[in-house]
Amino acid sequence: MADLTASVPRRDNTTRLLLLPGIIWMLLFLITPIAMIVYVSFWTQTTFNISPDPTLASWKQFFSSDTYVGSLWTTMRIWLIVLATTFLVGYPTALFVGLLVKSKTLATVLLVICVIPFWTSFLIRVLAWRPMLGKEGAINIILLKLGVIQQPIEVLLFTELSVVIGMTQIYCVFMVGPIAFMLARIDRNIIEAARDLGAGFGRIFWKIIFPLSLPGVVVGAIFVSVMVLGEFATSGALSGRKVNLLGNIIVTQVGSLKWAMASVVGVILTVVMGVVIAGFLRIVDLKREL
Amino acid sequence: METTVFRLEGVTKRYGDLVALDNVSLDVGVNEYVSFLGPSGSGKTTLLRVIAGFETPEVGRVFFEGRDITYQPAHERGIGFVFQNFALFPHLTVIGNVGFGLAHGKTPVAPAEVDRRARKMIDLVGLSGMEDRGVDQISGGQRQRVALARTLAMQPKLVLLDEPLGALDANLRGRMRNELRAIRERLGVTFLHVTGSENEALAMGDRVVVLDRGRIIQSGRSDEVYDTPASPDVAHFLNRFNLFEGRLADARFTGPFGSVAAPVARRSDRDIYAVRYDRMRVLPAQAATDGPALKATFVASEYLGSSIMNFFETADGKVVEMEHHLSLGAPDTYEAKRDYILTWNPDLAIVFGREGR
Structure with missing residues (x-):
């Protein structure tokens, strides 16, 4: 009995000791910076100076400017579109890799192939789309030669479309991975059991396979959302500055030393991401699945 | 029907x-x-x-x-x-x-x-x-x-x-x-x-x-x-029989236990003599018997609730099992590493062989 009571505080100390590095890290590099961003967003910004006098000026400026509010909506729109396209392209791919390919080795090889584009730098991957999509780019040349079109399609590059295409290609694999992982974990006997009970392919997919892969979809969606919402490079390189996301605003504001406005956008972006992740986590109880 | x-x-x-x-x-x-x-x-x-x-x-x-x-x-x-x-x-x-x-x-x-x-x-x-x-x-x-x-x-x-x-x-x-x-x-x-x-x-x-x-x-x-298992393999899968190899000739089976009359034999591509675990009887080493006699050393026993399984080992390392149903009375106890003679009623054995029908 005495031993038991003595061991409790000792275990408590070990727990604290193990948690300490993590807590210090999070305090220094997560909590403090976020608190700073929130704080700085209320600072007073003049053309060449910034002072910690509290003011709502930057917040008012953000919400009264069509450009800024517009970029918020553009960000949301692009995010939703890319989420949908990565899902539409990624789910069938994952279905093939995770469920239809019988050999584990082949499945692993296919997943590695999905990751190969990441062996080149981010910028090259994005910029490589320019000679593909341009007015005199590969796609237009091929379509002209085939006689499918008479005039080059101009909306391919430097539009929202090109941004969506670029982002879909880059982030698709983050959707494929988690979904393929969940699909591969499904016991094949379950599918045979459903078939034996008379369910057709559609029913088996919607009632068995899809619900069981949902945790993968949620994890994939969180990955894609976090990355797309914070994006600035793809839109910068492929939209010809026509598509301004919140990320692009932060880059330009920081570039011109407008710290207060950059902080406002940063806070808004963080809140949006928080809401999105919380929303996704409500769909599935990940603790139970992983 | x-x-x-x-x-x-x-x-x-x-x-x-x-x-x-x-x-x-x-x-x-x-x-x-x-x-x-x-x-x-x-x-x-x-x-x-x-x-x-x-x-x-x-x-x-x-x-x-x-x-x-x-x-x-x-x-x-x-x-x-x-x-x-x-x-x-x-x-x-x-x-x-x-x-x-x-x-x-x-x-x-x-x-x-x-x-x-x-x-x-x-x-x-x-x-x-x-x-x-x-x-x-x-x-x-x-x-x-x-x-x-x-x-x-x-x-x-x-x-x-x-x-x-x-x-x-x-x-x-x-x-x-x-x-x-x-x-x-x-x-x-x-x-x-x-x-x-x-x-x-x-x-x-x-x-x-x-x-x-x-x-x-x-x-x-x-x-x-x-x-009546149809073949030595069936007898083996049933996990109820001691199987002995030997030779069946002129209605006699010659195996590690000596030569025993085998008037009835089932046709098989191998000569195999099968005795159910619960048909085995144990005699002291020096006892005389005119039936089959297999010399074996007692290894261990296992209590199964309604019966006891006794494990014996023959000279060539083969494990022979003997089951004693407790409803038939208290079991004899055997001494480990001691030699005994195992015997049975040859009429109750099942014989497989090339000359069987």
């Missing part, structure tokens, strides 16, 4: 060079309980999968209720399959699992009817009150019942069970054994049950079909198979 509900004709199935089923033919009657017994790799699971429709045989035909179903997809056959690991839908509740086939099968049933029939089945397998539990919140035995109820809800004429008790502990296995028989008798459905356990096969089946290397090597009532 029972009517045949199900028939296999010369079914052969290969996986590459491996012959999983070799010219298997079988008739199964209505309301019959058939156990397939065989070691792993004997083709018993493949046979079940061919019947269920998950595999197509290369040669041969499968008939069910007079129809040729060889190339019919699994779900159109009206045959229920209970999987070895139960294969329950992990994201659905007990009632969701049991009602799945009714709700999403090829002839959809109205939701109220699905609910009614699923509840009836859950009641039948004794799980009332657990309808809304998740299948990961119930025990192994309960999961087994859910798997069975899910299959039975479709009212199949034939139910295939792939080692359905393998995943359960010994105690539950015994209970589920009785339960399965009772449920089947209530419904009047034909059950085909695959098992690697000879106890299960003998206890459950009206008929036992013994498989080895893709072929049926014996098929008959449990007591027939038990009392």
